Amino acid sequence: MIARDWWKSAVVYQIYPRSFADANGDGIGDLRGIIDRLDHLADLGVDVVWLSPVYRSPMDDNGYDISDYEDIDPLFGTLADMDELVAQAHSHGIKIVMDLVVNHTSDEHAWFEESRRDRDNPQADWYIWRDPRPGNTGGEPGAEPNNWGSFFSGSAWEWEPRRGQYFLHLFSRKQPDLNWENPEVRQAVYAMMNRWLDRGVDGFRMDVINLISKRSYDDGPVPPGLLHGSGFDQVACGPRLLEFLQEMHAAVFAERPAGLLTVGEMPGVTVDLAADYTDAANQALDMVFQFEHVELDSGPGGKWDLRPLKLSTLKASLGRWQAGLAERGWNSLYWDNHDQPRAVSRFGDDSPAYRVDSAKALMTVLHLHRGTPYVYQGEELGMTNYPFGAIADFSDLESVNHFHEVVGAGADPEQVLAALRTKGRDNARTPMQWDDCDQAGFTTGTPWLAVNPNYRQINAAAQRDDPESVFAHTKAVIALRHADPVVAHGDFTMLLPDGERVYAFERRLDGARLLVVANLSSDDSVPAPVPELAEWAAAEVVLASGPGAGAADGEIVLGPWQALVLRR
Numbered sequence: 001m002i003a004r005d006w007w008k009s010a011v012v013y014q015i016y017p018r019s020f021a022d023a024n025g026d027g028i029g030d031l032r033g034i035i036d037r038l039d040h041l042a043d044l045g046v047d048v049v050w051l052s053p054v055y056r057s058p059m060d061d062n063g064y065d066i067s068d069y070e071d072i073d074p075l076f077g078t079l080a081d082m083d084e085l086v087a088q089a090h091s092h093g094i095k096i097v098m099d100l101v102v103n104h105t106s107d108e109h110a111w112f113e114e115s116r117r118d119r120d121n122p123q124a125d126w127y128i129w130r131d132p133r134p135g136n137t138g139g140e141p142g143a144e145p146n147n148w149g150s151f152f153s154g155s156a157w158e159w160e161p162r163r164g165q166y167f168l169h170l171f172s173r174k175q176p177d178l179n180w181e182n183p184e185v186r187q188a189v190y191a192m193m194n195r196w197l198d199r200g201v202d203g204f205r206m207d208v209i210n211l212i213s214k215r216s217y218d219d220g221p222v223p224p225g226l227l228h229g230s231g232f233d234q235v236a237c238g239p240r241l242l243e244f245l246q247e248m249h250a251a252v253f254a255e256r257p258a259g260l261l262t263v264g265e266m267p268g269v270t271v272d273l274a275a276d277y278t279d280a281a282n283q284a285l286d287m288v289f290q291f292e293h294v295e296l297d298s299g300p301g302g303k304w305d306l307r308p309l310k311l312s313t314l315k316a317s318l319g320r321w322q323a324g325l326a327e328r329g330w331n332s333l334y335w336d337n338h339d340q341p342r343a344v345s346r347f348g349d350d351s352p353a354y355r356v357d358s359a360k361a362l363m364t365v366l367h368l369h370r371g372t373p374y375v376y377q378g379e380e381l382g383m384t385n386y387p388f389g390a391i392a393d394f395s396d397l398e399s400v401n402h403f404h405e406v407v408g409a410g411a412d413p414e415q416v417l418a419a420l421r422t423k424g425r426d427n428a429r430t431p432m433q434w435d436d437c438d439q440a441g442f443t444t445g446t447p448w449l450a451v452n453p454n455y456r457q458i459n460a461a462a463q464r465d466d467p468e469s470v471f472a473h474t475k476a477v478i479a480l481r482h483a484d485p486v487v488a489h490g491d492f493t494m495l496l497p498d499g500e501r502v503y504a505f506e507r508r509l510d511g512a513r514l515l516v517v518a519n520l521s522s523d524d525s526v527p528a529p530v531p532e533l534a535e536w537a538a539a540e541v542v543l544a545s546g547p548g549a550g551a552a553d554g555e556i557v558l559g560p561w562q563a564l565v566l567r568r
Helices: 031-036 038-044 079-091 110-115 183-199 241-253 271-278 311-324 355-367 397-408 413-423 470-483 485-489 533-537
Strands: 012-015 048-051 068-072 095-100 157-160 165-168 203-206 261-265 287-289 302-306 372-376 491-495 502-509 512-519 540-545 550-552 555-558 563-567
Touching: 031 038, 031 079, 038 470, 068 079, 068 183, 079 095, 079 183, 095 261, 183 203, 183 241, 241 261, 241 271, 271 287, 271 311, 302 413, 311 491, 311 502, 355 470, 355 512, 355 540, 355 563, 372 470, 397 413, 470 485, 470 540, 485 502, 485 512, 512 555, 533 550, 533 555, 540 550, 550 563, 555 563
Parallel strands: 012 048, 012 372, 048 095, 095 203, 203 261, 261 287
Antiparallel strands: 157 165, 491 502, 502 512, 512 563, 540 563, 550 555
């Protein structure tokens, strides 16, 4: 029998399909490519695959603009391919969780095509429409209903002359926001979700699901260096969000057997609200996917306003989430994903000297926290950011739009490019590096996005049988979570919270104790003065990575990017 909270000891692997594996040689990853690589995932030991969108889409935002929720885009294959992927994954003991994007659709979705036609059709109220500002006829600068900017630059409002109104798009202008206040919209979404579960998928990761309940539509503050106001506080975690999530749970999940998974991606969610949304008693979500720790290297100007990250600040954030969800609720654990730069380049050291050890140390620290860890494709290999040059090298809509908007307003192009190279989403979207053949074994054609030139050194084939590889270490930390209940279910105590080099914490459950210590710096001979130091220095070493003295003779001294897990 499957436990209702099986996902507490599970590990999720995210696949970005267009960059994972290309089976037909057109340069774009596809479902058959994923099927062909399931042995890699089974060998790694993951329990769940989160599949970024493969629905039919115009691909304005690489599939997060959906024109048909119940068909597969021909770029990726067919519904038959999807059914085979689910069946083959299940035969490997792996669940398939689909990315569910229901804050918005594509403007080419049939629902929106009908809604935009006029103000009197049956789906006229399925999206968010507003009149121009008083005294304006609409379509001219300044006539938008408010000053909000899209998260992808430009205004968040687009004029539709057929209706004589604006529609809201918090993201691309081709991604109009659905009106969740309309019960017909909600029921249509729930019916679609049920049909996917009937096909055999195992749940949903819900993209920006905390934006579906809007609070108000007033003008927002204009962040430094930007041209438009921010409406984020008015659209995130609105007053009916928990109600909508509970309604969804009742309509889709409540009567189904255990084994499904619901993950809510929630930028800006607080610890207290996350506890409400994921408290089992509230019957809403299984876990949240929050962003606090990946926003700590951003300044007041937002994502592209780069700031150095202090380890003590990172520990304070992650520790607050550990404490805040200790009694109820559940968190997702991740360093990177399709929207974030590569972890080893951002939080580690991607130089040849320290890339492997820093990737292992980051993997150890992440997976030993309380919560469900996520591995983003290539993270298990220590893949790095791409060496981007000019703006022409970038593909992602967010990066390209931002560059042209702020450079057009007078920003220094080189400073803007420096930010894009550091945090642009294309870093995570370069093709998976399978081997040292042409195009890293990703495709026999020309890849849709350039392969990182370091693929001849960093690839799965080179690591699979190497006991010292990042891949081997990832397998080990996943196996530890599966084998030791203290990792999944134990309590969490942060140690040395003010230290800027050592990350240390303790896990306890029913008398079992684990200590995790990691030197997250390139400094050598770094002491870890944890409480009960002598006892821990004599404890069993469960897992180790990186060179250094380690634990012995009544002390723990760590080499550069060395990580230890001790048990007593």
